[in-house]
Amino acid sequence: MEQEREKIEEKIKQTNQFNSKSSMTIPVVFHVLYNTSAQNISDAQIMSQLDVLNEDFNRINSDAFTTPTDFAAIVASMQINFCLAKRTPNGTPTTGIIRQQTNTSSFALYDTSVHYNILGGSNAWDTRKYLNIWISNISGGILGWAQFPAAGNINTDGVVIDYRHFGTIGTAISPYDLGRTLTHEIGHYFNLFHIWGDNNCGNDWVNDTPIQEEANFGCKTHPHISCSNSGDMFMNFMDYTNDACMNSFTIGQRNRVWNSISMYRSDLLTSDGCIPVIPSTSDAGIIEIVNPISNMSGCSNPIYPKVIIKNYSADNLYTSVVKYSVNSSSDHYQYWSGDLSQNETDTLLLSGIAIGGTSHIINVELIQPNNQADINISNNSESKLFSTEIGTSVNVNIITDNYANETSWILMENNGIIIDSGDSLENNTEYNFNYCLEDRCYKFVINDSQGDGICCNYGNGNYSIIKELNNQVIVTANQFTFSDTLYFCNTALSISETIINNNLIYPNPSVGIFFINNSYFSNDIPIFAKLFDLSSKQLFSEEIKNTSTLNLTNLESGMYILKLEQNNIITTYKVLIDKQ
Numbered sequence: 095m096e097q098e099r100e101k102i103e104e105k106i107k108q109t110n111q112f113n114s115k116s117s118m119t120i121p122v123v124f125h126v127l128y129n130t131s132a133q134n135i136s137d138a139q140i141m142s143q144l145d146v147l148n149e150d151f152n153r154i155n156s157d158a159f160t161t162p163t164d165f166a167a168i169v170a171s172m173q174i175n176f177c178l179a180k181r182t183p184n185g186t187p188t189t190g191i192i193r194q195q196t197n198t199s200s201f202a203l204y205d206t207s208v209h210y211n212i213l214g215g216s217n218a219w220d221t222r223k224y225l226n227i228w229i230s231n232i233s234g235g236i237l238g239w240a241q242f243p244a245a246g247n248i249n250t251d252g253v254v255i256d257y258r259h260f261g262t263i264g265t266a267i268s269p270y271d272l273g274r275t276l277t278h279e280i281g282h283y284f285n286l287f288h289i290w291g292d293n294n295c296g297n298d299w300v301n302d303t304p305i306q307e308e309a310n311f312g313c314k315t316h317p318h319i320s321c322s323n324s325g326d327m328f329m330n331f332m333d334y335t336n337d338a339c340m341n342s343f344t345i346g347q348r349n350r351v352w353n354s355i356s357m358y359r360s361d362l363l364t365s366d367g368c369i370p371v372i373p374s375t376s377d378a379g380i381i382e383i384v385n386p387i388s389n390m391s392g393c394s395n396p397i398y399p400k401v402i403i404k405n406y407s408a409d410n411l412y413t414s415v416v417k418y419s420v421n422s423s424s425d426h427y428q429y430w431s432g433d434l435s436q437n438e439t440d441t442l443l444l445s446g447i448a449i450g451g452t453s454h455i456i457n458v459e460l461i462q463p464n465n466q467a468d469i470n471i472s473n474n475s476e477s478k479l480f481s482t483e484i485g486t487s488v489n490v491n492i493i494t495d496n497y498a499n500e501t502s503w504i505l506m507e508n509n510g511i512i513i514d515s516g517d518s519l520e521n522n523t524e525y526n527f528n529y530c531l532e533d534r535c536y537k538f539v540i541n542d543s544q545g546d547g548i549c550c551n552y553g554n555g556n557y558s559i560i561k562e563l564n565n566q567v568i569v570t571a572n573q574f575t576f577s578d579t580l581y582f583c584n585t586a587l588s589i590s591e592t593i594i595n596n597n598l599i600y601p602n603p604s605v606g607i608f609f610i611n612n613s614y615f616s617n618d619i620p621i622f623a624k625l626f627d628l629s630s631k632q633l634f635s636e637e638i639k640n641t642s643t644l645n646l647t648n649l650e651s652g653m654y655i656l657k658l659e660q661n662n663i664i665t666t667y668k669v670l671i672d673k674q
């Protein structure tokens with residue numbers, strides 16, 4: 095146990111991100127839990143306590159000068175400020191004070207029901223981002239207790255304090271009526287132990303505090319010697335003396351607190367708990383969906399929406415987010431930035447979106463104007479019905495060689511119906527032909543009348559079929575002699591990770607027997623093969639050992655997806671079985 099403690103303490107010592115010595119501000123929320131109206135202490139009493147914390151933790155307390163000069167070299171300011179929360183964890187404005195009546199007449203020491211609404215307490219606000227302080231009636235003469243860092247349930251983290259030992263006015267009762275109980279408990283919350291180490295001449299894990307025999311009560315006169323020290327530091331906030339007789343933390347305690355905040359409670363420093371909520375004045379919206387028009391003649395996949403947005407607010411609009419969807423597609427988002435004064439508009443072209451079918455509805459909404467809530471949501475959205483042809487926009491890309499007059503090409507459906515063809519091409523020229531293709535299988539055939547292809551002896555030609563949306567290359571090749579045929583199916587166009595490489599699986603298409611080019615795989619490590627149909631239904635899964643053959647002759651003609659896995663790397667192929 096003790097060894098474990100040493101290790102943790104060593105770690106705390108080494109963790110120090112606050113060398114800059116800049117001050118920190120901790121957001122605080124007070125939970126006033128009252129059973130009688132007298133326990134419902136005033137805002138003024140809470141503010142008196144907050145003032146004490148800000149004085150004690152910055153060593154600007156009016157009694158700091160009473161610290162004996164023997165300790166002048168070790169006393170320190172914690173440089174920690176406490177602010178009353180100005181926003182709730184949900185981002186709504188707050189006073190930082192929660193008042194909650196309870197049927198519980200008093201809470202015993204360490205009674206965790208104080209932390210839960212349903213048990214007569216008050217639920218903590220996110221304890222990583224707020225210091226939660228519960229003020230209640232504690233039984234048994236207990237002044238309060240605190241949870242050490244990383245020492246318990248996240249929902250009970252914070253400090254519980256008796257309403258009679260809180261603040262400097264109202265219900266505060268002498269001798270614990272100067273707010274020092276909370277200073278002491280927050281010392282624990284930041285990982286400080288009692289100055290006597292809770293043992294006879296014990297260890298508080300702080301080097302500069304004198305070793306002392308036991309807790310001091312009431313008020314003492316310096317030097318009050320114990321454990322052969324030069325005097326107990328009974329005026330330390332981590333002793334048990336009266337509020338009027340304590341006034342100091344030390345450099346060692348400060349370093350321990352800073353390191354503990356860095357190690358355990360750093361979220362407090364980035365919390366927005368004390369940043370006021372500024373009411374939104376932003377009002378922006380969509381005034382028109384320009385595209386798609388109601389009766390498009392183009393392809394359904396992709397659709398490129400175009401909308402006009404407008405700033406209705408007297409404040410300029412600098413940023414916003416366009417949220418849009420077609421039919422039941424998932425929501426797409428596009429960020430807009432610019433500068434629109436009141437009633438100005440801007441036209442936006444949105445990223446393409448893939449849909450199927452012919453009858454559609456598009457929904458567009460403008461949200462988060464200037465990263466705020468929109469104060470008038472009635473003008474934020476527009477919808478439109480439209481219709482299209484069925485199909486996917488596909489580009490055929492051909493780059494010719496030095497003898498383009500030898501080249502000709504045909505794009506056809508698998509059943510032989512010709513969609514388009516071309517010849518009389520220019521040398522060393524890039525051609526792009528766009529087609530709206532329905533969900534079927536297709537062939538692209540390219541010929542060279544002289545049998546030298548279009549690459550790579552007399553120029554560097556190549557040819558690809560590219561899905562327009564996201565520029566996905568479906569098939570591509572460059573070398574052939576007299577003729578080459580590329581097969582592709584539109585139904586599979588959405589499988590984005592698909593790799594086509596005729597060298598890896600060959601021949602492709604095949605009547606059913608495929609060969610795997612072993613040079614692409616490590617020797618002696620099994621390859622796991624899985625085959626899927628185009629609806630992603632798995633047809634088989636097997637381990638390929640000591641063979642490079644895949645027998646798919648029992649399957650019908652058509653396109654399949656083959657996944658080969660080795661060393662956790664999966665490569666995906668389209669394979670075409672053609673038994674005709």
Ligand SMILES: [Zn+2]
Binds near residue numbers: 282
């Ligand atoms: Zn204590």
